Ligand SMILES: Nc1ncnc2c1ncn2[C@@H]1O[C@H](COP(=O)(O)OP(=O)(O)OP(=O)(O)O)[C@@H](O)[C@H]1O
């Protein structure tokens with residue numbers, strides 16, 4: 001019997017590997033996957049001269065849900081905004097490194113960000129429906145991107161997207177009402193439907209449930225589980241329970257570094273890095 005068992009000072013299982021030291025900032029764990037949808041290589045982001053994230057190398061697999069976790073300010077939002085070049089819209093923000101989607105670097109000069117942001121859709125913390133009807137929240141992007149030519153096609157697409165987002169039965173009789181007339185949880189599903197309507201391959205979600213009650217959260221979580229059959233999903237969450245319920249892989253960020261990546265079970269049950277263990281056991285905020 002070893003020291004940990006006899007003293008009961010630690011919950012760590014006996015015979016476990018020693019943890020990587022807190023001062024070590026090279027990513028530990030499996031950063032690559034066999035079948036990546038997106039591959040980030042050495043990605044760093046600066047806001048003016050201040051470096052916000054460094055040396056992020058990470059693959060995101062086809063049809064997986066990957067959770068990004070870590071203390072406030074560690075760079076989770078900054079990182080997922082790189083995946084659809086949303087940081088381009090922030091003045092003074094510079095992204096370095098490479099991000100490939102299906103082998104093509106999305107930061108190449110010949111990439112048009114408008115279709116890119118449809119292909120890699122985004123859902124934000126606070127539901128942000130357009131100041132338009134429920135119907136037009138969905139139809140607008142589809143028209144702009146040329147996915148629909150006439151009213152029948154638009155009707156069909158709106159119904160399909162709302163069904164996929166699990167909202168159809170709740171709104172089918174009030175499609176002309178403003179999107180903002182819906183409850184917060186419904187608005188968030190409307191935003192998911194809006195993202196789905198332009199035929200994305202990847203959906204980024206930045207704390208999509210943080211303004212929702214537990215029932216609306218459970219509905220969104222179920223939806224994410226269904227959506228992963230057709231889409232690749234990267235989700236930032238402050239809820240470790242949520243990460244463990246919905247994701248297959250988890251990435252732990254700390255002060256701008258990607259500290260550890262692994263299967264969600266391994267990250268929560270058997271982390272390799274001391275900083276990951278500190279976070280999941282509540283030693284940080
Ligand atoms: N638009 C911006 N301009 C300047 N600095 C920024 C900007 N956005 C983020 N930062 C800085 O970059 C760092 C990472 O911020 P980021 O918002 O990515 O963290 P986060 O992990 O998403 O935090 P939270 O959990 O609080 O949302 C922080 O130091 C933050 O102050």
Ligand SMILES: [Mg+2]
Pocket residue numbers: 076077078206
């Ligand atoms: Mg954030």
